[in-house]
Amino acid sequence: MIITVTLNPALDKTASVDVMRANELNRLQNVRVDAGGKGVNVSSIIHALGGKSVAVGFAGGGAGDELRLLIANKSLHADLVRIAATTRTNLKVMDEHGLLTELNEPGPAVTKAEWQNMEEKLLSYAQAGNIIVLSGSLPSTAEHAGFALGKDTYQKLSKRLRKCGAAVFLDADGEAFKLALESGKDEVPNFIKPNRFELLQYFGLPDDESVNEAKLIELCQIMLAKGVELVALSMGGDGAIFVNKNGAWKSAALPINVQSTVGAGDSMTGALVYGFEQGLKETDCFALAMAASAGACTTKGTNPPSKALIDELLTKTMIEKIG
Ligand SMILES: Nc1ncnc2c1ncn2[C@@H]1O[C@H](COP(=O)(O)OP(=O)(O)OP(=O)(O)O)[C@@H](O)[C@H]1O
Ligand SMILES: [Mg+2]
Known part of the structure; x- marks a missing residue:
């Protein structure tokens, strides 16, 4: 079984505008909303190839409900962890010259309990024969509640998931990628x-x-x-x-x-x-x-x-x- 993991998914709202003007009202046309996130993209291509996967991620609020619906409409199988905060919406606006302006939200903070739910879910899939794809940015955390997810999150997940026998595919960058490669030989992705x-x-x-x-x-x-x-x-x-x-x-x-x-x-x-x-x-x-x-x-x-x-x-x- 293939499991894709999107820890910071989004609704991708795309639209067009004739001319993009700062400090003015811009009227959008051709507005459409898609389920966004690297893991969701990975699941989509697997489906296009005729394969099956489970798309795991966080989803919250009205946008989270819409995310569930959009993933289901793509005929993808999802197993999402519900969170209290609202899933982000990223706005991408293309002007008549094809210039793209992107306005991306940071993403909802997850709490310690929600993260524990995610870890439990991932561990339930971590067994020999399964491939777990970790990709994209990490979610922000409810730091005021004394909980923070470090840049070593993918490192820790890779260690734990591999220990249970699963194979891990990592597509990340920066510090999270670097730290994931600083583990034992049988712990790295x-x-x-x-x-x-x-x-x-x-x-x-x-x-x-x-x-x-x-x-x-x-x-x-x-x-x-x-x-x-x-x-x-x-x-x-x-x-x-x-x-x-x-x-x-x-x-x-x-x-x-x-x-x-x-x-x-x-x-x-x-x-x-x-x-x-x-x-x-x-x-x-x-x-x-x-x-x-x-x-x-x-x-x-x-x-x-x-x-x-x-x-x-x-x-x-x-x-x-x-x-
Ligand atoms: N202009 C192109 N023409 C043909 N194939 C392309 C082109 N751009 C990308 N590809 C194919 O897609 C693969 C991945 O592209 P790229 O290296 O841009 O990935 P990436 O930077 O990780 O993209 P993303 O993170 O947005 O998914 C390339 O190795 C190539 O096979
Ligand atoms: Mg990439």
Whole structure:
């Protein structure tokens, strides 16, 4: 079973406006609301591929009820922890020139009791054969009540979930990502999908000409030495590199008509875990990840591509062994 976890989900409200004017009334058109959050995106692509997952997350207030409904409307199976505070709504407004203004809320604070409910739920799914995908930002906490979730939250979750036998896939950045990799070899996430920026940020390296393919493979191998089984390094329009104990592979990005690259990485993550669960051989998992992520770029927002498009893109995918 695949479980996706979105600790700080959102309603994504998208709209358009002819001209965006600061300090003035802007009348929105084409307003639509979608279920947002990286884990929800991962569940969506798994569903598009014909697979099943459980989307776990927090939901509260009227917006939380709407989130439940929108997830159900996508035919995804959700198992959400109810919270007292209201789920956030993020507003994204596109003007006639295609310039995007984003107004994102920080997200509701969760209490200690609500966090304990989440931990219990995750532990109930943590067993051998299950893959738990942790992705996205951490929720804020009700600090006034003497409870705070540290940046080591993903580190702690990875440790506990792996101890129970589950495999962990982490897609996070910054300090939360860094700390998750500072554990024992059998405690760090099994699989990670940093993009190029996140990988170089982790190593504190500038993105200059010294960062060539050989250097990137070397950095991914340092991650393997920490206990990670697979590093899927995504590089946007430059394709991806996959490194595991059997070697390194690369693929160019597939030629597509790009609509929106938001959530492309989530599609790559979803396709990989789906491939693992189906028992596909490793290069077939990588090919599926390339096809699904390219397909995701051809749709508006974070809408998943159709299975037919993914299958067509798969025929164009070339995975090359480079190490
Ligand atoms: N312009 C593009 N053309 C073709 N494929 C693309 C393009 N941009 C992204 N992709 C595909 O999507 C994958 C993931 O993209 P990217 O590296 O941008 O992920 P990301 O930064 O983690 O995205 P997000 O966090 O928004 O989901 C790439 O490795 C590639 O396969
Ligand atoms: Mg990403």
